[in-house]
Amino acid sequence: xxxxxxxxxxxxxxxxxxxxxxxxxxxxxxxxxxxxxxxxxxxxxxxxxxxxxxxxxxxxxxxxxxxxxxxxxxxxxxxxxxxxxxxxxxxxxxxxxxxxxxxxxxxxxxxxxxxxxxxxxxxxxxxxxxxxxxxxxxxxxxxxxxxxxxxxxxxxxxxxxxxxxxxxxxxxxxxxxxxxxxxxxxxxxxxxxxxxxxxxxxxxxxxxxxxxxxxxxxxxxxxxxxxxxxxxxxxxxxxxxxxxxxxxxxxxxxxxxxxxx
Amino acid sequence: xxxxxxxxxxxxxxxxxxxxxxxxxxxxxxxxxxxxxxxxxxxxxxxxxxxxxxxxxxxxxxxxxxxxxxxxxxxxxxxxxxxxxxxxxxxxxxxxxxxxxxxxxxxxxxxxxxxxxxxxxxxxxxxxxxxxxxxxxxxxxxxxxxxxxxxxxxxx
Ligand SMILES: Cc1cc2nc3c(=O)[nH]c(=O)nc-3n(C[C@H](O)[C@H](O)[C@H](O)COP(=O)(O)OP(=O)(O)OC[C@H]3O[C@@H](n4cnc5c(N)ncnc54)[C@H](O)[C@@H]3O)c2cc1C
Ligand code: FES
Ligand code: FES
Numbered sequence: 001x002x003x004x005x006x007x008x009x010x011x012x013x014x015x016x017x018x019x020x021x022x023x024x025x026x027x028x029x030x031x032x033x034x035x036x037x038x039x040x041x042x043x044x045x046x047x048x049x050x051x052x053x054x055x056x057x058x059x060x061x062x063x064x065x066x067x068x069x070x071x072x073x074x075x076x077x078x079x080x081x082x083x084x085x086x087x088x089x090x091x092x093x094x095x096x097x098x099x100x101x102x103x104x105x106x107x108x109x110x111x112x113x114x115x116x117x118x119x120x121x122x123x124x125x126x127x128x129x130x131x132x133x134x135x136x137x138x139x140x141x142x143x144x145x146x147x148x149x150x151x152x153x154x155x156x157x158x159x160x161x162x163x164x165x166x167x168x169x170x171x172x173x174x175x176x177x178x179x180x181x182x183x184x185x186x187x188x189x190x191x192x193x194x195x196x197x198x199x200x201x202x203x204x205x206x207x208x209x210x211x212x213x214x215x216x217x218x219x220x221x222x223x224x225x226x227x228x229x230x231x232x233x234x235x236x237x238x239x240x241x242x243x244x245x246x247x248x249x250x251x252x253x254x255x256x257x258x259x260x261x
Numbered sequence: 262x263x264x265x266x267x268x269x270x271x272x273x274x275x276x277x278x279x280x281x282x283x284x285x286x287x288x289x290x291x292x293x294x295x296x297x298x299x300x301x302x303x304x305x306x307x308x309x310x311x312x313x314x315x316x317x318x319x320x321x322x323x324x325x326x327x328x329x330x331x332x333x334x335x336x337x338x339x340x341x342x343x344x345x346x347x348x349x350x351x352x353x354x355x356x357x358x359x360x361x362x363x364x365x366x367x368x369x370x371x372x373x374x375x376x377x378x379x380x381x382x383x384x385x386x387x388x389x390x391x392x393x394x395x396x397x398x399x400x401x402x403x404x405x406x407x408x409x410x411x412x413x414x415x416x417x
């Protein structure tokens with residue numbers, strides 16, 4: 001099917017994009033979710049604002065503690081190491097398993113976060129890495145991913161606000177990942193990511209709502225881990241059926257095992 | 262209508278499109294280059310793969326208007342390309358196609374696989390092809406063709 005028609009704007013600066021934006025406009029980044037949704041007519045747009053020419057959303061900023069990636073950084077750039085990796089290998093590994101290469105060449109980390117699909121890889125990974133989102137609108141703000149992600153397809157982004165960049169603290173701790181999909185490149189039935197270190201972080205997605213920390217499991221790494229995970233799952237994905245629960249338990253245990261090995 | 266100025270298969274062109282049109286609409290409907298096939302029109306099958314600034318993309322989920330100023334290469338431009346000639350010959354020899362609907366996407370992907378992995382393992386090939394759907398061949402011939410084409414191109 002074809003998308004219904006819309007107006008198209010291609011601003012060349014962030015202030016111009018913000019000026020043009022209101023609650024009738026839709027931002028386009030890589031289009032790898034949006035164009036599919038428009039073609040399937042599960043969504044529509046009045047006015048499309050193409051973000052691809054905003055240099056403010058590109059590039060990298062490095063400090064001793066963190067790397068800030070522009071929102072337009074593509075999955076493929078992260079996979080290939082074309083941008084610095086703050087994560088000790090975790091982000092390239094995650095990137096390489098998102099969709100397919102042709103999709104990764106267009107799809108952006110900012111677009112993935114803004115959409116907040118409950119089965120998407122970046123929200124879960126960035127939660128495990130304790131990243132923050134840099135947002136531009138009437139005012140600028142920096143928000144922890146944990147606060148930014150509200151529910152399935154729901155974030156704190158207000159109409160007309162743009163994700164400019166994502167700041168990722170440098171990680172040197174061991175990590176582990178486990179993802180269950182029906183076929184390679186498909187969205188996760190369950191994705192668990194564990195980052196060890198002084199304050200271990202375990203993030204899970206593929207739930208009904210959003211990527212979430214498993215805090216009981218984080219503090220039970222050397223205790224009754226299964227019980228802690230099951231207790232976390234009752235909060236993180238309360239309506240999970242037996243398959244989903246087993247799936248989550250298995251991915252979380254496997255991610256922790258990889259991190260610890 | 263909006264004007265999109267791009268380089269299509271080496272030729273600079275300005276094409277008028279509706280804002281909602283995709284890159285596959287632009288090449289097929291506006292430029293009469295129907296070698297690019299559309300299987301699903303929502304990013305799921307890979308039949309519409311073209312190269313945008315040298316990288317494979319799914320033209321059915323790339324907005325035509327965003328390609329302004331960029332370079333697009335479709336299967337039509339590969340006829341005289343030596344690398345594609347080798348890959349095509351191996352597809353022929355290894356029975357890597359039957360109906361041919363998926364083949365242009367497979368070829369566009371194959372060239373990218375070989376460019377990024379000059380010595381691709383079977384795993385790498387299968388992984389990179391996992392988003393390209395073929396309803397006919399069962400993939401064995403396609404994987405074999407890419408491996409043997411890579412080998413010949415490495416020697417050359
Ligand atoms: C076949 C296929 C398989 C896929 N499999 C996976 C998978 O396994 N895992 C996974 O995580 N993803 C998967 N995806 C989705 C892919 O990762 C997308 O690239 C990503 O979700 C969206 O990024 P985008 O840049 O394409 O955003 P777009 O599609 O352009 O935009 C998505 C949404 O975000 C908004 N937006 C985009 N950028 C910004 C910004 N900077 N500020 C504010 N709002 C913004 C848009 O308005 C839109 O609502 C798949 C996609 C396809 C087509
Ligand atoms: S037609 Fe574009 S991916 Fe299927
Ligand atoms: S040869 Fe028929 S779909 Fe692949």
